[in-house]
Amino acid sequence: MVGEPPDLDGRLADAVERLGDAARAMLRRSAAADGLSPTQAQLLLRITSGSAPREGTGALAGWLEVSAPTVSDALRTLAVKGMVERGQPPEPRVWTATPRGLETARQLRHWRGPLLGALRRQATERKAEALASILQVIAELNVDGHISTARNCLTCRFFRGEQAGEGWCTLLDTALSPATLRVDCPEHRAAAPTC
């Protein structure tokens, strides 16, 4: 049996880092075109994401893995620019986008165009396998305390099955193959610790 090629994990980590660099650079360029900092752009995209839960400053900071004051500053600037506003009772802590914010977010999302184009050229089977593997790594980093937010199926109390095989969502009563695992699910509930 052939063993694992030397330093496969290290090269994979390098590749993930490189992809992250590329994604950040593309988002930074897109944000600059709209007069926003990368953090402001990320927050606006999060707040206007259809799959994200309605969140206050603390939860947004957890998702971005930055401090609450950093998020507060960025939200204040977005509010001054007329792109976000505080929610109305009973959700006064939740941030929502204004029509101007929604339009800016629509333009910002174009940063993903080159990435999606490159992904479209990859085989579906390999993409499904890559998705499941990346979500499993995110789940393990979350369990080990390196990242605070991981709202994917593999960290969810409603998920039954194996990461690499067919799974099932007991909440939505639906099958989940590696290709259909959710990355950021609004119905996600953290699984109970295993020990």
Ligand code: SF4
């Ligand atoms: S609730 Fe969402 S995250 Fe949880 S298993 Fe179902 S689809 Fe996945």
